[in-house]
Amino acid sequence: MSQSETLQSTSLMSGLIDIYVDPKKALSAADEQSGWTMLPLALVLMVPAVMVAYYFQTVDFNWFIDQMAAASPEEFPEEAIEFLSPTVMMTTGVIGATISGLVGVVLNGLYLHFLAKITTTDSRKYGAWFRLAVWAAMPAAIIGVLAALLNYMLAGTNQVGLDDLAFYSVNSLFTHIPMGQPGASVMNALTPFTLWTVALTGMGLHLWTGRTMGKSLILAAIPAIIVYSVWSVVSFG
Amino acid sequence: MKKILIIVSLVGGLVLMAFVAKTDSGSATEVRIEDVVRGRVAVSVMASGKVNFRENIQLRTEVTGRIKDIYVEEGDPVKAGDKLLLISPELFDADVAQVRATVETRLIEIARQKIFLAQLKRRSERQKELFKTGHVNQDAYEQVERDVAMAELDLAARKQDLKRARANLDSSEDRLRKTLILSPIDGIVTALNVKAGETVVAGTTNIIGSSLMDVSDPSAVMAEVEVEEADILSVAIGQDAEITMAAAPDTNFKGKVYSIATTAREDQNRRNTFLVKLLVDKENATFDRLAINCRAEIFTNVVMDVVHVPVEAVLQSNDKKPTSYVFVVEDGVAKKRSIQSGIQTDTSIEIRSGVSEGAKIVTGPYRKLKNLRDSQSVMQQEANSDGARSDNDRGGRGRDDEGGVTATVGN
Incomplete structure (x- = not known):
């Protein structure tokens, strides 16, 4: 199926819905609409940031510090505990979530850009591949945060750890490694939504470059495989 | 229809994951659970x-001399007054004899002086009668009176000499007695620092020969x-x-x-x-x-008969006004309970309120306990499960036993 034969989302708003229910339409449209970058990017960055801000405003902060101190392999200095406040944690958390989200899509965009340059005669610039990375990351980011938020609000207590919010992580579902233990961080970061992002990226590659779906999925999965493999080796090693 | 199916699948997937996470995380965390007991808690130094x-008693000599004989060995039982050691008494014997002779000389001198004084007194009486009748002049009479007074003074001086001589005799006899060391108490000889033939020195400490032996009760x-x-x-x-x-x-x-x-x-x-x-x-x-x-x-x-828990079971909140709490296990669920603690040892804390005897509390492992949340499902870990005791040590606190609570503790 060529790009011209694929139906496209007719507007940005419909694209934001189509990415969930009919991603081919959204991704095809994103290929041609260079202005469809900022809003999904804002969503990818802001939704987790807002969630982090809300979490630190409502969590039992003393309990949170206890958990953090317990998970720390080193003795937590008294001065550090005094320095940490909900505002400090919220600020650093929001900045951290925003930067990590941005770095993720920037690097994925770079990967797609260089992949296209190396393996095809594709003439798309980096901005286009960055847009694909953003669109591919957006659904998982938003659904993941909304699910975590729902989990937090339904928990019935404000003593819920950040890692426990992501009930859909591999750690919450299968491995159950305690916070601070080797491998906990990578298992908490690894979620089914990672596959969703990979799948959308693969679908984008397939639609944008005409590669087969299977090859596109493999190429899209390479960064995630490398990142999580290295992280696992470091974390468990 | 397709869109609805995708949305339903998405929501269904999330619900399924939430369910799996809930039921699986509900699979209880393995912790050490122990009974709260009543007993003695003791803070110690x-x-x-x-x-x-x-x-x-460390026996020292008061006289200087050569040891002639030792009558005991180290470890011998002795009674008060038993002979322990003899310092050569010959010199002291001679000294006593000499002083005793001096005393006797003084006694003789006093006796002679008394006779002389009596003679002078009789002469004085006669001179007095002669002076009254005018047969002797006043000078002759006063001369005799002066002689009597001088003789009385001389007698008093000789008596003082006698006292001095007797004192010397007492002293000499005391020194002689001190050549024989007797046990001051009923006991045993716990140290014998000298040998026969050695010279011991009076009035010194911390040098060889100053301490003879120790007798202890x-x-x-x-x-x-x-x-x-x-x-x-x-x-x-x-x-x-x-x-x-x-x-x-x-x-x-x-x-x-x-x-x-x-x-x-x-x-x-x-x-x-x-x-x-x-x-x-x-x-x-x-x-x-x-x-x-x-x-x-x-x-x-x-404190006796108080409720107490292992010290590792008690956690502190990080509030500005820290409070202590434990996790009480009820129906497989760990419930956070604030406690008021009493005295504390290295391994036990007295509980004044918050939990009662017989309650089951989580005592470790420390890392799991620290991460425990209110209402989290817990279960007793198996005795040999990995890390059963490996990570419960915080700054030297902790216990070696797997089961019950030690009541008597110290620091």
Whole structure:
């Protein structure tokens, strides 16, 4: 199926819905609409940031510090505990979530850009591949945060750890490694939504470059495989 | 229709994951669960020192001379007054004889003076009669009166000489007596520092020959221990103690604080310590060895029949006003409970309120306990499960036993 034969989302708003229910339409449209970058990017960055801000405003902060101190392999200095406040944690958390989200899509965009340059005669610039990375990351980011938020609000207590919010992580579902233990961080970061992002990226590659779906999925999965493999080796090693 | 199917699949997937996470995380965390018990909690101070007899007399010579004979061996039992050692008495014998002769000479002189004085007094009476009748002049009469007075003074001086001579005799006889060293108490000879033929020197200390032997009363034994100045304020006379001796590591002797030094002294490590004497209840044991190294545990604060929990079970909140809490296990769920604690030892904390005897509480492992949340499902970990005790040690706190709570503890 060529790009011209694929139906496209007719507007940005419909694209934001189509990415969930009919991603081919959204991704095809994103290929041609260079202005469809900022809003999904804002969503990818802001939704987790807002969630982090809300979490630190409502969590039992003393309990949170206890958990953090317990998970720390080193003795937590008294001065550090005094320095940490909900505002400090919220600020650093929001900045951290925003930067990590941005770095993720920037690097994925770079990967797609260089992949296209190396393996095809594709003439798309980096901005286009960055847009694909953003669109591919957006659904998982938003659904993941909304699910975590729902989990937090339904928990019935404000003593819920950040890692426990992501009930859909591999750690919450299968491995159950305690916070601070080797491998906990990578298992908490690894979620089914990672596959969703990979799948959308693969679908984008397939639609944008005409590669087969299977090859596109493999190429899209390479960064995630490398990142999580290295992280696992470091974390468990 | 397709869109609805995708949305339903998405929501369904999330619900499924939430369900899996809930049910699986609901699979209880393996922790150590122990019963809250009632018993004794004792705060104690540890100190080390040596065991000695309460009465230990170091015998020194008061006369200088050569040792002629020693009548005892180290370890011999002796009674008060028993002969222990003889210093050559010949010189002292001679001295006594000489002084005794002087005394006798003084007695003779006094007797002669008394006769002379009596003679003068009679002459004086006669001169007085002659003076009244005018047969002698006044000068002759006064001369006789002066002679009588002078003779009385001379007699008094001779009596003083006699006293001095008798005092010398007493002194000489005392020195002679002191050549024979007698046991001052019923006891045993615990040290014998000299041999026959050696010369002992009076009036010196800390040199060879100044100390003859030690005689000790074995009926009461004292542990003399050094308590560090940081702990001394909590130590008081009459407090109970347990003493373990290097020579009898399996036996714990009971004791009581008998005295506490008022002045600190610096030990080899330049730490200030106070000498605390503990009267040892030796029961039926016999002590015939001294200066045995010992370690004493002095119980400075003891509460009996109180509810207590292992110290590792108690956590502190990080509030500005920290509160203590434990996790009580009810129906497989760990419930956070604030507690009011009493005295604390290295391994136990007295609980004044918050949990009662018989309740089950989470005591570790520390990392799991620290991460435990209110209402989290827990289960008793198996005795040999991995890390059962590996990570419960925080700064030296913790216990080695897997099961029950130790009631008597010390620091």
